[in-house]
Amino acid sequence: MNAPRLPGLQALRGLAALMVLIGHVLAEAEHYFALPLPGDAMPWTRGVDIFFVISGFVITLSAQRYIGRPRAFLWRRLLRVAPLYYLFTTLMVMALLLMPGAVKDTPLDPAQIISSYTFIPYARPDGRIAPVLSLGWTLNYEVFFYALMALCLALPRPLLAVSGLLVALASLGLTIGFHLPPLAFWTNPLVLEFLFGIALARLWQSGLTRPDPILCTAFLALGFALLITLDPLPLPRFLAAGVPAALIVAAGTLFCPTRMAPGQLLGDASYALYLSHRFALRAATVLLLPLLPATPLGAWVYVGTTCLLALGLGILSHLFLERPFLKVRQTAKAAPA
16 A cells, blocks of 8 residues: 555645744744744644654555565665755765854764764764754654664564554663663654554554544644643653644544645655755854844844745755655665565
């Protein structure tokens, strides 16, 4: 079974990428203008959690045609995510080499560069586990999930196996904890958000759907209300953000009407927007910030201009970089099964 191209799911991809963009731009504006800006009640960067649940949903469905062919599955997934990520990672490395002063909070560390291309978690000097392109921390989780799924595709009941592995890893992280960066990263209970997506996919496969605009709106509203309400509480992220994200993704899959939802282009460009927006953000900070007054008006001009610049760069990256990569992927032969 191919992964479905649901309009609601595509719209949520675009929404999640837009949330991350807005969160990063607002944080940058508040830092440099030293002004509080409206919108802090919304945990914008939790769009990442929506991405993780979506990934669990989509990968569960797309993996069905690779049962018994784990190498082919893993190869196709890497062809999907790696080329664009490698491109922007290489651009970041070049920026570190040629313009180190223009790159914020990222040292030139050869070990970190190597780990970035191999999707292995690496601890920075400040203790943060992130690759050279810091946004790639999510890709480290994604590729780890792909590897677990590939491992389980060789088993008789792969979905049950990968679900058990995710629960076991999260349990280890909660009860034992690890100090080595890769183990601490891979046993973070955040991996349970992929399990939420798997559960939604199983409901979808079972036909437990009810496309209804009222139900869709209600689940969206409840999801975002919980996202805002639970964020300040001392809860694990997989509960405070993962459960609301699961409700939001349920709205876009189980309950969303099948007619075209708005934001399809943004959904298509969501991956490119996610990877590229830091470049637009940094360019705006270096070039635009010195021209603006340190006033609320200046801050909002910065926010609006930077968001538009990032959206433009993300869509162009999708049209002229990601799409050609995808065409090559579609025509490429899969690795031996």
